[in-house]
Amino acid sequence: MATGNNVRKRVIVVGGGFAGINAAMELAKLSVDITLVDRKNYHTFQPLLYQVALAVLSPADIAQPIRSILRDHQNVEVLMDEVVGFDLSDQRVLLKTGSQLEYDYLILASGSTHSYFGKDDWAKLAPGLKTVEDATEIRRRVLLAFELAERQMQEAGSHPPLNFVIVGGGPTGVELAGAISDIAKLYMTKDFRHIDPATAQVLILEGSPSILAAYPPDLQVKAREQLNALGVQVRTGAHVTDVQPGYVMVDDERVESAVTLWAAGVQASPLGKLLGFPTDRRGCVLVDQFLNPPNHPEIFICGDLAHVEENGRQLPGVAQPAMQMGVYAARRIGRLVARDFGSDGTGLNQPFHYFDKGDMATIGRKAAVANIKWPFHGHWSGFPAWMTWLLVHIFFLIGFRNRIAVFSQWAWTYLSFRDGARLITGSQNLPGWNENYGTPEDASIQRSLDLAVPKT
Amino acid sequence: MATGNNVRKRVIVVGGGFAGINAAMELAKLSVDITLVDRKNYHTFQPLLYQVALAVLSPADIAQPIRSILRDHQNVEVLMDEVVGFDLSDQRVLLKTGSQLEYDYLILASGSTHSYFGKDDWAKLAPGLKTVEDATEIRRRVLLAFELAERQMQEAGSHPPLNFVIVGGGPTGVELAGAISDIAKLYMTKDFRHIDPATAQVLILEGSPSILAAYPPDLQVKAREQLNALGVQVRTGAHVTDVQPGYVMVDDERVESAVTLWAAGVQASPLGKLLGFPTDRRGCVLVDQFLNPPNHPEIFICGDLAHVEENGRQLPGVAQPAMQMGVYAARRIGRLVARDFGSDGTGLNQPFHYFDKGDMATIGRKAAVANIKWPFHGHWSGFPAWMTWLLVHIFFLIGFRNRIAVFSQWAWTYLSFRDGARLITGSQNLPGWNENYGTPEDASIQRSLDLAVPKT
Known part of the structure; x- marks a missing residue:
């Protein structure tokens, strides 16, 4: 165990996605020390990732350095490293660099990746x-x-x-x-x-x-x-x-x-299985109503990595449930810490509940479908749904600069019928591309490979 | 030879940098057919590249698809391919894909790359x-x-x-x-x-x-x-x-x-030596006052690839000389074509002359040095030089969208003391980085390598 009962608690948050960032921001309000660990130095606003893929937005429009998001919270530190294991009895997280981090509470929100169903x-x-x-x-x-x-x-x-x-x-x-x-x-x-x-x-x-x-x-x-x-x-x-x-x-x-x-298909981050608790077939960790795995009230599983059901259906791996889980776990840690310091434990029996505002998906530049559940119920489609989608996504983008950048980029694209980020960068290979072209002897590719793997 | 005297002439432009783009835009005004060949699909505004390197701007802010720049000129086509050789007697350009392009006039502006002086x-x-x-x-x-x-x-x-x-x-x-x-x-x-x-x-x-x-x-x-x-x-x-x-x-x-x-150090693109004409020690092709190599009035060498001297000094490999060379070559081709069609050959003896407006370099976010030669002579430094640098570079950026994007990004960075594009993408290797970290077994790196070199 990292610290005794009356010492300032340490919380490790693994993952800088929606769950991890929201957990860290909520935890920052408490008198605890937080370390957020991620392999990347930035948070990605995944709902708009397809707009980068299709050349409307640039990566910097929808990604934000994690340090930059959390810079004003002095009790939060950010560590760019990779978690490779856990020591649950000693309450330690093992890092790829070989060092270990002790925790009193652990929030694991390492997300999910593609699944090719074994192929x-x-x-x-x-x-x-x-x-x-x-x-x-x-x-x-x-x-x-x-x-x-x-x-x-x-x-x-x-x-x-x-x-x-x-x-x-x-x-x-x-x-x-x-x-x-x-x-x-x-x-x-x-x-x-x-x-x-x-x-x-x-x-x-x-x-x-x-x-x-x-x-x-x-x-x-x-x-x-x-x-x-x-x-x-x-x-x-x-x-x-x-x-x-x-x-x-x-x-x-x-x-x-x-x-x-x-x-x-998606599958959960392999860290779920590394923990050693039961998972579903996608590798999501089965948690109780407090987002804890069995017998570990100090560990919270959040976001895509958690298997949480409401009304008999598993919550989808999208932003809203992840954000709410992160905030819930942080607040529950606040109550647990308060209890250790003599509070009466108010709210400690409050389970996680997903507040479902609905779902939206765009279809091209003028249409969308929206299954709205809050602040009213409605099934919208076409242009009104698209406008709603646009406003909601700008609102939830982290960072004022990004909101301005994305809004102006969209306005430009919409009015000019031109998209702005149509750059082909990186190597020039493509399945079906002429074999004489873009093979490794292509100097630029060779160079990028050399840079990627320095020969020591 | 591609076409006879009374047929519409074909011009090949090799390279989509400052020289090639400006040549193509000027040529588009003539009754000729133009093909611009580049390995990349975009033009890079190189004077601002260091701002991408230092995370202030995004690639899409300073790069523009070549097709997009030239889309409104119906007599210009763009080909994404790599030039690997020339057949000067038959007036053909050889492409990496194996096909060949015939030309009546050739503008070669394939630029330069780093020189490590043999290391x-x-x-x-x-x-x-x-x-x-x-x-x-x-x-x-x-x-x-x-x-x-x-x-x-x-x-x-x-x-x-x-x-x-x-x-x-x-x-x-x-x-x-x-x-x-x-x-x-x-x-x-x-x-x-x-x-x-x-x-x-x-x-x-x-x-x-x-x-x-x-x-x-x-x-x-x-x-x-x-x-x-x-x-x-x-x-x-x-x-x-x-x-x-x-x-x-x-x-x-x-x-x-x-x-x-x-x-x-920089060295000229290897295409210069492939042509077979005398070059200087950097590989720049020695040209006459019309930017032609010896005995080939149908070939123009422009931009960094050309060795051009004025007042006994070689012109620097920067944007202004390249742009002026591209425009000069295009206009000279116009006169040569007009002569073939019976014009009196007015202006055919006019040599290339570099109109030097001066040079600027920024030093951080508040200072610069500017050696101004037009519209007046002056040596400026500090904040006035920096403001001049800023306005000139926004003005010369290609594309209205880019100007707005860069201006707003700079304004944001300047006022907020935050920069906007601090993303670490790609592989995670670094000389001196812990050897246990970011080695090829790192899944994300492995994946990017797999994508870069499909194993067939």
Whole structure:
């Protein structure tokens, strides 16, 4: 145990996502010392990540250094490091650098990553969208597909169809599909001389019977109608059995694909299993009504890593539940600390309850579906839902600068029909790209590899 | 030869930098067909690249897709490909993909890259600043140095000195030095709990007797004074004999360095030598007063790749000469085409002349030196020079959106003492970084490497 009863308590927060940041900000109000540990130096506003992937926003618009968010809280320190294990009996967190951090309370909010259902070799062929690096990789592939087609058309007079296949019809898949369609049909039309970007086809492959499974049926139908209006094809009950360069297999059918994107499955951070408590099949830790794993009231599991049910359904891995869990855990730690210092323990029996304000997903630049549950109930779709989506997301962006930047970027994009961040950076490889081009002997790629892995 | 005398002429422009873009925009006014070839899909406003490297601006603020710049010119097409050779007798450009482009006129403006004076293994230890990827790599290293020191301080109670060594005291070296000093002393002060970022030391090592060799002596002195006021040390006549992880050697003296940056030398693009004409020691092609290499009036060499002298001095490899060369070559092609169509050849004897408006370099966020030659002569330094620098650079940024974005970003940074783009993206390696950390087994790095080099 790190400290006795009457000493200032130490709280370790693992993860700088929505749960971890909100926990740290709430904890900062208490007389405790907080250390937030993350592998990255920045917090990502994931709901807008797809807009970076599709070249409307820049990474800096939606990401904020964690130090910068927490700089004014003197009892919070930030450590850029990776957690590789736990010593639960001594209450220590083990770091990759070899050092250890003692805690009185631990908030574990290390999130989730893509799941390829055991087919990990699909990852390089069909990137998912969880990080800023993922987003710039998707941007690179989508933009290179148009560049490649233009060159093939110029040199050979024809090009394979510009098919963009999105595996998974949840909110991320739907938002990516709408955005790719917009890029091709609105923003790129004047940019090419040989191809017509509007001939691009966007296809969503969803294994279950409907897209947006978490939404009410009427909004599922609306979403599908709005996607079709944009020219996006939706196939439900379509099980992807293989992903290869240039195509995917749906059962025995081959579907051509210039770029394949993965929005199908997530799995919890491996830290959940490292803890040693029971998890569900995705690796989410099963917690009680106080977000504690069995017999460890000093440990809180928050965000995507926690398996929490309300009304018999698991809470979705999105921002709102994560933020509320982080705040709840911090407040409960405040009550536990107060009890140690002689308080009567008021509120100690109050369980976590998710206050569900609803869900939203955009479909291109003019439509969205919104399942609103607060401050009133309503199923909205089309332009009113899109406007609501826009205002809510600007409001929740961390940082005044980012709000201004994103708002002005959107206003510009919307009014000018131009998007602003269409840069192809990084290496120039692409599945299906001419083998003579962009191979490792390409000097710039070689150089970036050299930089990435210094040979000592 | 591509076409006869009375057919519409084809012009190939190689390179989308200042020379190539300005040539293409000027050529677009003529009745010719233009193809601009570049390996990248975007133009970089290089004078502001150091602001991306030091986390004030984002890549999208200073880079613009070439297609987007040229989209309204129907006689210009853009090809994302790499030039690997020339067939001068048949007037063809050979591309990496294997195809060839015929030309009547060729403008070669493929620019320059870093020169490590034959010590190419220094490149990974001391990155230079020519591309957006370079800038994000420098940003990553500078920010990681502070993160590393914070962690060492927390875990071990001490850290090696935060020395930033910049090899080269030209405009790029001076601007990087001023910006790093600002970051450490102004923007980061509240972000860390264990280290004091203001203890960072910035050192410029310049081999020649003075920094800013191209500037008048009084401004060289002013620049040095302003650098010293920021706490930047300047050593002139300092010859770097070795670059190693964690230090550099100046003759026999070892100088500790947490991060080493290279701003010492440039060499011309290898395409210059591939042409087969005489070059200078940097690989710049020696051209006549019309920017033509010997005996090839249909070929123009522009920008950093051209060795052009005025008053006995070679023009510097900066934006203004490149832009003027591009425009000159385009206009001369217009006259040559007009002559073929029966014009009297007016102006055909007019040689290229560089109209020198002066040079500027910033030193941190409040000072600069400006050697103004137009519309009046003056040597400015300090805040007036800085304001002039700011206005000129916003004015010359391509694209209205970028001007607004950069202006608002600067205003924010200046007023808030916060910078906006301090993200560490990409892999997490750093020379001197704990060997147990960020090695290739780190999943995220492994993933980015997998993406960069698909194993087929």
